[in-house]
Amino acid sequence: MNAQRDYADLVQRGLTLDLTRGKPSPRQLDLSDDMLGLPTSYRTADGADGRNYGGLQGLPELRELFGPLLQVPAGQLVVGGNSSLTMMHDTIVHALLSPLPGAARRWVEEPETTFLCPVPGYDRHFTICERFGIKMVAVPMGADGPDMDVVERLVAADATVKGIWCVPKYSNPSGIVYSDETVRRLAAMPAAAPDFRIFWDNAYAVHHLTGDPAELADVLALAAEHGNPDRVFVYGSTSKVTLAGSGVAFFGSSPANVEWFLANTAKQSIGPDKINQLRHVEFLRDADGVAAHMRRHAELIWPKFELVDRVLTKELGGLARWTSPRGGYFISLEVPHAAEVVARAKAAGIALTPAGATHPYGTDPDDRVIRIAPTYPDLDELEQAITGLAVCVRLVAEERG
Ligand code: PMP
Numbered sequence: 001m002n003a004q005r006d007y008a009d010l011v012q013r014g015l016t017l018d019l020t021r022g023k024p025s026p027r028q029l030d031l032s033d034d035m036l037g038l039p040t041s042y043r044t045a046d047g048a049d050g051r052n053y054g055g056l057q058g059l060p061e062l063r064e065l066f067g068p069l070l071q072v073p074a075g076q077l078v079v080g081g082n083s084s085l086t087m088m089h090d091t092i093v094h095a096l097l098s099p100l101p102g103a104a105r106r107w108v109e110e111p112e113t114t115f116l117c118p119v120p121g122y123d124r125h126f127t128i129c130e131r132f133g134i135k136m137v138a139v140p141m142g143a144d145g146p147d148m149d150v151v152e153r154l155v156a157a158d159a160t161v162k163g164i165w166c167v168p169k170y171s172n173p174s175g176i177v178y179s180d181e182t183v184r185r186l187a188a189m190p191a192a193a194p195d196f197r198i199f200w201d202n203a204y205a206v207h208h209l210t211g212d213p214a215e216l217a218d219v220l221a222l223a224a225e226h227g228n229p230d231r232v233f234v235y236g237s238t239s240k241v242t243l244a245g246s247g248v249a250f251f252g253s254s255p256a257n258v259e260w261f262l263a264n265t266a267k268q269s270i271g272p273d274k275i276n277q278l279r280h281v282e283f284l285r286d287a288d289g290v291a292a293h294m295r296r297h298a299e300l301i302w303p304k305f306e307l308v309d310r311v312l313t314k315e316l317g318g319l320a321r322w323t324s325p326r327g328g329y330f331i332s333l334e335v336p337h338a339a340e341v342v343a344r345a346k347a348a349g350i351a352l353t354p355a356g357a358t359h360p361y362g363t364d365p366d367d368r369v370i371r372i373a374p375t376y377p378d379l380d381e382l383e384q385a386i387t388g389l390a391v392c393v394r395l396v397a398e399e400r401g
Contacts, residue, residue, distance in 0.1 A: 003394040007344070010388050015349035017385040022172070022329035022373040024244055024297075031296050032242040032283065039278035050274040056262055059277045062248065065286060069206055070236045071218045072252030078261060079277055084237040084249040088199060089128050091233055091251070094264040095162075095195070096132060101230050101256040103195035107162060115199075116154060116164040118146035120332055120358035120369045122172040125165040125201070129360070135160070136360035141174060145182035152189045159192040163199055169216050170204035173358055173371035174332040175325020177214040187222035187231065198223075200234045204328040206294050207240060209302045214327060220252070229254045238280060240329065241293065248280050304374040305331065308386050315390030319397055322372075331372040332358070333389075337396045338367050344392040350385050 042050040045061040057063070058079025067074035080087045096108040107113050114135045117126060121141075129136050137154065139146045145168070155161050166186070168178040178186075186198055200219055208214070223231040230253070238247035251261060284290050308331055309324050322333040335341055338355035345352050353371045356362040372389075374382055 003391065003398045006391045007348070007395045010348045010391050013349075015384060015388065017349060017377060017381055017388070018351045019373050019377070019382075019385050019389075020351050020353050021376070022240075023376045024240055025300065025376050025378070027300055028297055028375070029243060031293065031300075035242055035279055035283040038282045039275060040282065042275060042278065044274065044278065050278050053270040055271050055274055056266060056269070057258075058248075058250075058272055059274055059281065061281050062277045065281060065284065065290075066236070066250055067252075068287060069290060070202055070234055070250055070252055071216070072220060072234050072250075076220075076255060076258050077250055077252040078258060078265075079272060080249040080251060080265075081272060082237075082245065082247050082249060082276070083239070084201070084203065084235040084251075085124055085128075087249055087251045088125070088201065088233075088235055090265070090268070091199075091261065092128060092132060092134070092163075094261065095197075098260070098264055100195040100197070101254075101260055107195075110160065110162075112160040113162050114158065114160045116146070116151060116161060117360045118165065119360070119364075120173050120371070121165060122167055122201070123353070123357040123362075125199070126360050126362075134163075137161075138360055139164075141171070141176065143176060145176065145178035148182055148185045148189075152185065155189055155191045155193075155196060157192060161191075162193050162195060163197050165199050165201065167201045167203060168219070169202055169214055170207055170325055170328025172203065172328065173330035173369070175323045175328050175330060177327075178216065180217040183217035183219050184222055187219055187228060188226035191228075191231075196231065198232045200232050202234060202236045203240070205236050206290055207297070207329070208294060208327045209298045209305060210326045212326060220254070224254070230257050233257065238284075240297075241290065242280060242283065246276065248277055301329075301375055303379060304377075304382055307379060307382055308372060308374050311383060311386040312390060315387060316393055320393055329373060329375055331374060333370040333372055334368045335370060335393050335396075336368065337400055338364065338370050340396045340400075341389070341392045342370060344395060345389055348388055348392065350388045350392075352389070 063074040063077040119138045234252035237249040320335045342355045356364045358369045
């Protein structure tokens with residue numbers, strides 16, 4: 001009864017709140033305002049004119065700055081445009097059309113191509129696979145990363161398995177961090193396909209929210225150590241460091257893969273936006289500059305994560321489970337009948353990412369996971385949205401018994 005009354009009150013309030021996408025708030029974007037007046041010079045470190053064509057791999061000074069943060073040697077890092085998702089998408093297009101180092105043939109000639117998708121995961125990864133007809137196989141996630149017994153078995157047994165999506169640090173949406181043992185097993189495991197690749201989307205490499213930053217094992221180095229030097233594609237970007245629409249994106253890998261990647265991108269572009277790259281070097285300066293900037297983000301974001309945790313604890317207690325990440329952009333909430341909870345929230349003016357989006361083909365077989373993106377709304381709106389969401393969880397629990 002209580003929940004029904006609370007829900008009726010909630011609907012009455014006519015809210016319009018949005019917890020769908022992991023966008024930085026305007027105040028976070030303001031932190032990078034000074035960047036808009038940069039660069040003060042269009043000369044690159046080696047004296048070239050940044051306004052002109054060329055420099056396909058990206059400025060060495062920016063690669064030196066981000067190499068250590070993404071655990072990729074600067075010489076093996078490529079700076080692209082403003083989106084790492086574009087680089088992931090294009091890597092797959094290139095692998096479809098041009099054989100990867102070690103491949104027997106192009107992926108487009110394979111009778112079937114399969115990617116492992118740890119779940120819950122990032123919906124846009126799954127959309128790329130769907131677009132190209134790549135079969136997706138869900139693998140459960142634990143507290144240390146994907147279930148490695150399952151991953152090892154599938155990768156060793158099935159030569160159609162060409163890839164696995166990984167968001168190894170402050171994962172989207174659960175916020176978990178892969179343990180050293182998980183990273184080692186991924187780097188070392190035998191693979192049936194000679195061109196099997198790990199898509200290591202380290203989107204939240206520097207996005208710590210507490211004074212206790214997570215450490216990630218060096219997957220590129222470990223893969224090389226275990227005789228699989230070409231296994232890993234690393235991605236990252238400054239979309240959630242500087243400006244979400246005007247950042248710089250990175251691809252890193254073995255020398256052979258980088259050569260393959262650049263040979264393909266050379267057909268797409270005469271060179272990247274080096275003015276934006278210079279702007280980033282001048283603004284962020286060095287690793288300390290990045291860390292200081294990320295602390296300013298954390299000051300704005302951490303209270304939002306705390307608030308979600310506090311409200312869920314107070315309102316839901318034992319009715320649901322949720323993660324309490326120490327970094328990144330998302331919280332994963334697990335409730336019974338997630339789709340219905342999301343529908344009830346929508347009817348009350350609270351927009352959530354569709355239930356199932358965290359799984360391949362948009363289907364969560366257990367109908368449990370709801371992704372919460374707390375960064376964009378201000379604290380007051382967020383409190384209303386999470387309190388309202390909790391009402392919907394209680395309502396559905398009461399109705400379904
Ligand atoms: N990967 C993950 C895991 C993300 O969460 C996001 C943003 N939501 C992206 C990639 C997108 O990155 P970019 O802006 O560099 O395309």
